[in-house]
Every structure is written in structure tokens, then in C-alpha cells.
Amino acid sequence: MSFISSKKNQEIILSTGIISLALGLALGAYGISSEAGYAGIGPNFLPLLVSAGLFLCGGFLFWEAMGNGFSHLPDADPSDSTQAQPCWSGMAWMSAGLLLSAALITTIGFILSCALCFVCAAHGLRQAHAGPAQAAQSLGIRSWVLDAFLGLAISAPVFWMFTQFLAISLPGLTQSGWL
Amino acid sequence: MDILNQLLAGFATAGTPVNLLWAFVGCALGTAVGVLPGIGPATAVAMLLPITSHVDATASMIFFAGIYYGAMYGGSTTSILLNTPGETATMVTAMEGNKMAKSGRAGAALASAAIGSFIAGTIATIIVTLFAPVLADHAVRLGPPEYFCLMLLALTTVSAVLGQSTVRGLTALFVGLAIGLIGMDQITGQARYTGGVPELLDGVEIVLVAVGLFAVAEALHAVLFEGAVKESENKLSRVTMSTSDWRRSFPAWLRGTAIGAPFGCIPAGGTEIPTFLSYAVEKKLAKGEHLAEFGNQGAIEGVAGPEAANNATVTTALIPLLTLGIPVSNTTAILLGAFQNYGIQPGPQLFSTSASLVWALIASLYIGNVMLLVLNLPLVGLWVKLLKVPKPQLYAGILIFATVGAYGMRQSAFDLVLLYGIGLLGLVMRRFDFPTAPVVVGMILGPLAEAQLRNALSIGEGKWTIFLERPMSLTLLCVVLAVLVLPRLLRKRK
Numbered sequence: 138m139s140f141i142s143s144k145k146n147q148e149i150i151l152s153t154g155i156i157s158l159a160l161g162l163a164l165g166a167y168g169i170s171s172e173a174g175y176a177g178i179g180p181n182f183l184p185l186l187v188s189a190g191l192f193l194c195g196g197f198l199f200w201e202a203m204g205n206g207f208s209h210l211p212d213a214d215p216s217d218s219t220q221a222q223p224c225w226s227g228m229a230w231m232s233a234g235l236l237l238s239a240a241l242i243t244t245i246g247f248i249l250s251c252a253l254c255f256v257c258a259a260h261g262l263r264q265a266h267a268g269p270a271q272a273a274q275s276l277g278i279r280s281w282v283l284d285a286f287l288g289l290a291i292s293a294p295v296f297w298m299f300t301q302f303l304a305i306s307l308p309g310l311t312q313s314g315w316l
Numbered sequence: 317m318d319i320l321n322q323l324l325a326g327f328a329t330a331g332t333p334v335n336l337l338w339a340f341v342g343c344a345l346g347t348a349v350g351v352l353p354g355i356g357p358a359t360a361v362a363m364l365l366p367i368t369s370h371v372d373a374t375a376s377m378i379f380f381a382g383i384y385y386g387a388m389y390g391g392s393t394t395s396i397l398l399n400t401p402g403e404t405a406t407m408v409t410a411m412e413g414n415k416m417a418k419s420g421r422a423g424a425a426l427a428s429a430a431i432g433s434f435i436a437g438t439i440a441t442i443i444v445t446l447f448a449p450v451l452a453d454h455a456v457r458l459g460p461p462e463y464f465c466l467m468l469l470a471l472t473t474v475s476a477v478l479g480q481s482t483v484r485g486l487t488a489l490f491v492g493l494a495i496g497l498i499g500m501d502q503i504t505g506q507a508r509y510t511g512g513v514p515e516l517l518d519g520v521e522i523v524l525v526a527v528g529l530f531a532v533a534e535a536l537h538a539v540l541f542e543g544a545v546k547e548s549e550n551k552l553s554r555v556t557m558s559t560s561d562w563r564r565s566f567p568a569w570l571r572g573t574a575i576g577a578p579f580g581c582i583p584a585g586g587t588e589i590p591t592f593l594s595y596a597v598e599k600k601l602a603k604g605e606h607l608a609e610f611g612n613q614g615a616i617e618g619v620a621g622p623e624a625a626n627n628a629t630v631t632t633a634l635i636p637l638l639t640l641g642i643p644v645s646n647t648t649a650i651l652l653g654a655f656q657n658y659g660i661q662p663g664p665q666l667f668s669t670s671a672s673l674v675w676a677l678i679a680s681l682y683i684g685n686v687m688l689l690v691l692n693l694p695l696v697g698l699w700v701k702l703l704k705v706p707k708p709q710l711y712a713g714i715l716i717f718a719t720v721g722a723y724g725m726r727q728s729a730f731d732l733v734l735l736y737g738i739g740l741l742g743l744v745m746r747r748f749d750f751p752t753a754p755v756v757v758g759m760i761l762g763p764l765a766e767a768q769l770r771n772a773l774s775i776g777e778g779k780w781t782i783f784l785e786r787p788m789s790l791t792l793l794c795v796v797l798a799v800l801v802l803p804r805l806l807r808k809r810k
Contacts, residue, residue: 176770177778180501183766187493194487208748227539239732255712262708265539292716304370305724
């Protein structure tokens, strides 16, 4: 974990990622036809240019990361308890909410899947605000019920407004158009 | 006289009850969006882009313009009352505005910001009315080489000049261009980077990228890093200005407008430079005890000037968008996307082919300014209540709207997974100080610039010297070069 939390290592990983993205784009560009017509440059010109540009930027960032670093992040120090630690459990809750609603939206309908996303995301944010220590006691059944109610109270009117007034099709649980 | 007639016709279109209602809803929504932290005009317009498939073009452009404008008014409220830096456009307002609010003068600061926005917005709209048609007349003569150079200029300034680091800005630009590459090539129809996924043939929707980068990334950043951040709110005092406040604000408003308006007209985007410039000018001109107020109790000129400059820039930024089809900020890039959804390509022909739409849009800017003044001066207390929405519910609610925007566009669950992926990208970018505007502008402008480049080279029969042979494109290339080199030289000399 300490390897990941060091600012320098994070920046090195990121710039390496940018370089690999550039190489991936370049590799993909070879599969694109170079048929040029009158212009002298074909559909593969911009992909090659973008991958070259990205490669140069990634290389420069890598060089900076090896030196003084490029971002203004404070270097994480695990022994410093005053420094805010990233709340990974909250992040997991929110991600779960977003991905679950993506997976379920066509089966359980817009209202229920968005309410589910709301509940998960709000729970994650409550955890982040309360801190891990108090989270267990303060986030009881009441907050779940409240969030579920709020989630439905927001997503249902949004669904009606978009489907009934703006005629945008969103998936419903039933064919009635109201649920 | 011709302009006046067309403007009056525009007022007639914008003044129908239905369009007035759209303008009002847009202004109110825009103000709310501006006040709420974590969501800006670009996000709001992007989330509502799906309505373009059912609402007619004039009504939805009036609606979007209301949001675009309203957010500027609302943003200043938050930056004055809340002790957290909001979006870049209102960062400068926050410097003095916050100080004023702390010493009990929040009301005067809010009033000066709102009236300044009104004056600057109205003057800038007059500039748009007078100059946009003239510019469009001249722009008709530009060919693909000139267009390509103009777009190159816009891309360069957005990524390399604004923001703190050229390399990070360019990285963001290339990422945006890469996203723009996905899908079918405009000229030959060749599929690029689709990886065999049929959903990607049409390209990545602008809604997805904008909502993912701004809304989802903002929510993820909040849950991961901002848990412990405590913010404090300043007390609202009565929203009035004393005679001395008026006397000090008025020249600052005009100076701010004069500084801001030209910046919007050139395809160089961004409100950072004009607002900071206006702040510096006001500080330089202040004397005696007024100067002493800067940074201490807060000087009203430091709110009035930058706020006027901000609104003037944002309004005149519509000139390059409408006459050249070149967006220079996140929000104008998304407005361009909205035009494209209607099959309308903004450019010099827009004033002849879609005259009624354009003039209704311009007329609605005048109307919107008046509406916003009313919404923001007597009713400011109402908007302030929005600041009390607790963070967990606020961000979770934003995610619901993000889902509507992303799903409503193409009705594909695949897009929601992509939305999450782009949210993660935005989170990393935000964490490591990469600007997001170049991604959005690059993604929209990239395919257009590529088409112009290839058309230009076709005209030149494959010779790159075509860009040097035409005086206008040569001049523009020199400007691009100057924009890249000059700031560096100036910094070295310091």
C-alpha cells in the first residue's frame, strides 16, 4: 500500500499509463487504411499524430515524475494522522451504485435502478463524512430508509418529467409509463 | 437598420409565451446549478442534451442560453458566501467577495456582482448583436486552410496557454482528440478504434464525456478525498448598496466589461485571464483606504470588476461560436454539440440559413439578463437555501441526473458503463491537476479540424505549403506560434 500511496510512484504509474495509451493508439493506427485521395493524408494520419503527441507528453511527464513531480499533491505520509486519508470504502459503495444501476436499468426500470444508485452513493458519502470509526454506529437503519425514500422521491418525478413531457424514452418496470 | 429589424423579429420569436417560459426555466435552473457546488453550466447543459431530440431548436437553444447565463449569476453567490473556491470563472470574485462577506458586507458584494453581471451582460450582448453579423459576412470568404488554422489556434490556446502547465494541458488535449477519433471517419467512413463494439461506430457521445468528466468525477472525488473537508458559510446581510458602493462599483463594472469583452471574441477562451486582469487593474487604480481594503475587509471594486469581466467574456464567446463554429470553453463546446444534434453546423452561413433561430437566441440573451437580475437581487435569499443541501444527498442526486443524460441520449446501458469509466478518468485528471476543458474542446473540435485539414490539403493537391501561400492562414499560423512562444519569453525575462 505504501508503494501506491507515495506521490512519486503514483505519478510514475500515471505517466507510464499515458505512454502505453500512446503506444496502443499507434498500434491501432496501423490497422487503419492510409488511402489518401487528393489530400495526401488518409484516415490514419490524425491517429498517428495523436499517438505521437501523447507519447511525447507521457515521456515528459515521466521525466518530471522521476524528478520533482508534476502535480501539487502533498506527499502522503501515513504516520501523519491529521492528513485526510482517501475513503476507499465510500468509493466502493458509489462505484457499486453506478455499476449496479447500469446493469439493472433495463430489467428493473429507471426509477428503481436510480434509487438504488442514490442509496449506495449516499451511503458511501455518509461514510466518507463520518469517518470509518463512527460510521458503524451512526449509519443505522434510519439513514438507509431515508435515502431510499429520497432516491425514489427524486428519480420518480425525473422519470415522469422526461418520459411524459419531453418524450424521451427511459426504461420502466411496467409498460404503463408511470412506473 | 437591417440588424435592428432582424433583432426585432428575434424579440418577436423569443417573446412568445412558450419561449419566455423556456427562458425563465433555463435562467432559474442555471442559477440553481451555479449556486450548487459540484455542478456547473457545462454539466447541466450536457445532462439536458437529450431534450434536443424532441424540443424544437429555437426553444432548446433559448433554454440552454438561459442555463449558460444563469450559472454565471449563481456562481458568484456561492463564491461570495461559501468559503470554498468554486469554478475557475468565479475564483477571483471569491478573493474579495469572501473578505467582504466575512466583514458583514455580503449583501453589498452580492448586489455589486449581480448588477455588474447585468450591465456587462447587456453591453456584451449589444456587441454580439452589432458585430456577429459583420464577422459572419467576412467569415464566408474563409476557406478550409483558414478554418483549420483558426481551429488550431483555439485548440492551442485552450490547452497550452490557459491552465498551469502546458504539458498537462496538451496531454488532456490529445486524450480529447483520441476520444474524438473513435467512430467513423467523416470523410472516408473508415471505422477507427471501435474494437468491434457496434455502439462505438457512432462515436462517443459528448454528453457521456462531459457528464462523466464533470459530474461523475466530481462525485467520486468528493467521496474519496473530501470527506473531512469542513466548510463554513458566511452570513447573508441585506442586499443593498450604499451611494459610495455605487460610486465605486460603476466604473469598475465598465472597466471589467471593456477588459472582458475582447477576450471572448478571439478564439482563445477561458475567463481566467480577463478576470485576473480586471482584478489587477482595480487593485492598481485603488487609492488610500480603498486600496487598504483589498485583501483585508474586502474591496467592492475587486468584486465588481472581475464579475463584469467574467460575464462580458462569457457572452462575447458566443461570437466565435455562432459565426465560426469554434467553441472556446466547455460550455460553448457542448452548445456546439447541441447545434450538431439538430443537424445545424454553426458558421458564417448560420446567419442566413437559420436567421430566425440566431436572432431569437440573441434576443433571449437580453430578456434573460433582465430575468436574472430579478431572480438574483430580490430572490437571492431563496437560492442561498440551496447551500444547505447536505453533501451526500446532493452528490447522489447529481448521479441520478447524470444517468438520465447519459441514458436518455441513446438508450444504451453500455453508455452507463462507459460513463463510469470516463468518471474514473476525470477523477485521476482532477487528482493530478490535469485541466478538463481541453478534453471536451478537443473531442468536439478534433473531427471538425481534421476534416478541414484534409479538405485544405486536397485543395493544395497534397502540398502542405497551401497554409503558407494564403495570407490569412499564414497570419493565423504566426499567431499560433506567438501564442505558444511569447508567454515563455516574457516569463524568462522576468
